Amino acid sequence: MSRRILAGGLAMATAVTLTTLPAEAERTVGFPSANFPLGNRPVPTKTMTAVSQGINLYTVKAGTHTDGYTLTFLMPNGLDYGSLATAELVAAEVEAAAGESPSLQEVIRPAVADAPAQTVYMVRVGLWPFKHKKKAEKAAEEFKEAGFKVKLDYLGDDGLKTTGPWDARVVIIDPRRFRGSYAASVGTSVAKRETVSSMVRASKALVGINGGFFNIHTSPALRGEPVGVSVVGGRLLSEAVPGRSAVVLKGRTAKITELETRVTATSQDGTKAKVDGVNRAAATDELILYTEEYGAKTPTGGTDAVLDPTGKVIRLRTSGAAVPRGTRVLHGNGVAGDWLNEHAWQDWTVAVDTKLVDLRTRRAIELTPDLHVMAGSVGLVRNGRIAITAKRDGHNSMNMILRRHPRTLLGTTKDGSLILATIDGRRPGDTIGANFVEAAQFMRWLGATQAINLDGGGSTAMVVGRKVVNRPSDGAERAIGDALLVLPT
Structure with a gap:
């Protein structure tokens, strides 16, 4: 650039050089000894704190402001x-x-x-x-x-040549020593926004970072809704944006890939209908599935079919009410509402089939109770090489690709270690953040062979031991849609 x-x-x-590390430069868990990868490649200062067995927190600072x-x-x-x-x-x-x-x-x-x-x-x-x-x-x-x-x-x-400075927090989790697990959380409900600190406290997590983007273009009461896939405890709470980067968590394993969700409603008369979304506002003629985790009322102006856990239609009702505990609700308006009125009669069964497909392997991922999935925003590193998928992931703009912002980053290494990182920004003279290229370089420097960018800006937050260890650019921790949690068990 x-x-x-x-x-x-x-x-x-006049220029910034993009350095792509070769795939064979993969590292095992640990902190790099080489010079910082950004700017004029200064030698960073770093301090390490042992969080728990197999979990280390690093504070990394590099560069000076000119x-x-x-x-x-x-x-x-x-x-x-x-x-x-x-x-x-x-x-x-x-x-x-x-x-x-x-x-x-x-x-x-x-x-x-x-x-x-x-x-x-x-x-x-x-x-x-x-x-x-x-x-x-x-x-x-x-x-x-x-x-x-x-x-x-x-x-x-600007995102062009600079000497910094940079101020980052990095958590590296060694799967050979760590005995806990990873989880995603949407807090108390899908619709409501919460801070990472709140979700960490509620789950007694060791570490938490903010997740992917949430929908700021919907009703204020619904703005906790993740933009992209969300699975918590094996339950699909938000549909995927097809092909968008995500992290799949199971036990103490983490895998970065691209996902697709397919949800279908089948009436006992054999008629099928595509379910267009999960736990979000409905557009005209859409069929939307709401779970009890939604935490808000279904949209008005349509029809609701309330389903028990077996798929039996408990009742049809006019939409605009909460999802009763222990049930799911299929909501439709327009054409979708007509389908419910014709094929979801009371005491009939409507089976809702949910598939989560890994687009790299083309295989379905089983929705088991230990499965958690969180959407990313942009792919950064794939198979050890920088591969920024800004257009596919909906962020192909000068502001997102080139300009520097606070960043929250997630990566995995060849040996299965999980890297969680924040780079603070928007504090001239103290820390400038990173653009996508720099974020990818930073994660490769840390040893990531796969890496994604999560939500950033004022959402960037890392909580360790119930303390926010970075400095959010809003001046205080922002309420966000979802978070990744590192649990002690």
């Missing part, structure tokens, strides 16, 4: 970058109205495994040293008062 100044005097670095601040002018679409033609127009407007000579900055977002490189342009003015942030803020206010849409940018957030 690179940046070049096409005009003006904004002096910046980045400063600049002003970035927004394009007509509200983004901070655009095509060359658009950027030239914005730059001309700034020069004509403000008398400033802005810089046109070319930014090349690197290619990833499933998307080509992208070249965009930014319009920027000024370069202030880190200690002169207030002067940069004053300049930004003057431009805003003059009618420009402008933002203050810390250059360490």
